Amino acid sequence: MSQPTVVFLDRATIPEQIILPQLKMDHIWREYDFTSPELTLERSLGAQVLISNKVVLNADILSQLPELKLIAVCATGVNNVDLDYCAAHGIAVTNIQGYATQCVPEHVVAMMxxxxxxxxxxxxxxxxxxxxRNKQFCFFTHPIGDIAGSTLGIIGGGVLGQAMAQLAKALGMKVIFAEHKGSSTCRSGYMPFQDVLQQSDILTLHCPLTEQTRNLIGRDEFTQMKSSAILINTGRGGLVDESALVEALEQGYIAGAGVDVFTQEPADEGNPLIANAQLPNLLLTPHVAWGSDSAITKLVGILIDNIDGYFSGHEQNRVI
Known part of the structure; x- marks a missing residue:
């Protein structure tokens, strides 16, 4: 093969102070800070490798890229790629795994x-x-609770969920894992979904977004939680019904929520969470739980290794 062309469609999703390692193979490199849907096809033409963090690569676009060999997703989630099309047409897909096992749990703890x-x-x-107005050395307008001794419910038992559990236990928390919603049986080490909702003082989400997990937490789930409970979502925005979350905070179904991910990103003023960002018990961050400098440095190293591995015949982090 002649020098492959590698196109990074959304380089600005990596902070500019993070230097990408060089690929070992000879190649042609093109990068764009951001790529709109209207420009995705034009910028992808002729590429053997596409790097995308969040740029959508659907069947319509992929069908017009006959030279494409590899999509290197610069993240863990791959819901922006049509995996069925890739599997049917021999396009390899890789993702990044295990890079955020410190920074995401730390972000959850900070929100907690x-x-x-x-x-x-x-x-x-x-x-x-x-x-x-109070004229005292301190004042108590909001309840103050301790973390030690409380119960952390975790939805998602993968690498991040396990890392979260380890950190929580170090803080003196009891940790319980939720079985899949609607499952009639429980795996070893898991509890029924409803039981976890009812017992958790803090509920944190670390599962992928699929058709089965979309709106996993909605009004029914909030009404089953403790009124003193906190929800934290650093997984995917679509896991939580955002309007139902605002209602739960306003009506006192739960005590607070920390949200790092939104159904649409960037979230605009029409998003229920953005429209109610002034709520004292709602803490919002712009999808940065994964983004410590050390984590992103690790991420880009894995990204480049994934591409080098593909061309050297050493498969790693293959989704397809």
Whole structure:
């Protein structure tokens, strides 16, 4: 094969201070900070390798790329790629695994402490002049809870879920894992989904987004949770019904929520969570739980190894 052309469709999803390692093979490299749907096909033409973090590669686009050999997804989730088309037409797909086992759990813990101790609510109260009106050395407008001794429910028992469990146990938490929703039997080490909802003081999501998990947590689930419970979603936005989450916070079905992922990204002002971002018990971050410098440095190393591995005949992190 002549020098393969490698096209990175959304390089700006990697912070500019992170340097990508060089591929071992001779190649032609093209990169674009962002690629809109209207430009995806044009920029992908002639590529043997496409690198995409979130750019959608559907069957319509892929069918017009006869030279494409490999899609190297620059993330763990591959729901932006038509995997059925790739499998049927011999296009290999790789993803990144195991790079965020420290930073995602740490982000969850940061949200957990901020929400349990109502740090946002207290910050807002200070801004509003509550301390001056109160005329005491401190004031208590929101409940403050401890993390140690509480129960963490985890939905998703993969690498991230297990890493989350390890960190939570180090904080003195009891950890329980949820079996698949609707399952009539439980694997060893798992509890029925409904039981986890009812027993968790904090519920954290680490499962993939599929048709089976879309809106996994909705109004019915919120009404089964403790009124003192906190939900944290660093998985995928579609796992949670966002309108139902706002209702749950406003009606007191749950005590708080930390959200790092949204049904559409970037989320606009029409998103229920963005429209209610001022709620003192709602903490929002822009899909950055995975994004510590050390984690992204590890990610890009795996990305380049995946591409080198494909061309050297050493398969790794193959989805297809």
């Amino acid at each position: 402490f901020a929400l349990r101790r109502n740090l946002k609510g207290y910050h807002q109260d200070i801004e509003a002049g509550e301390w001056q």
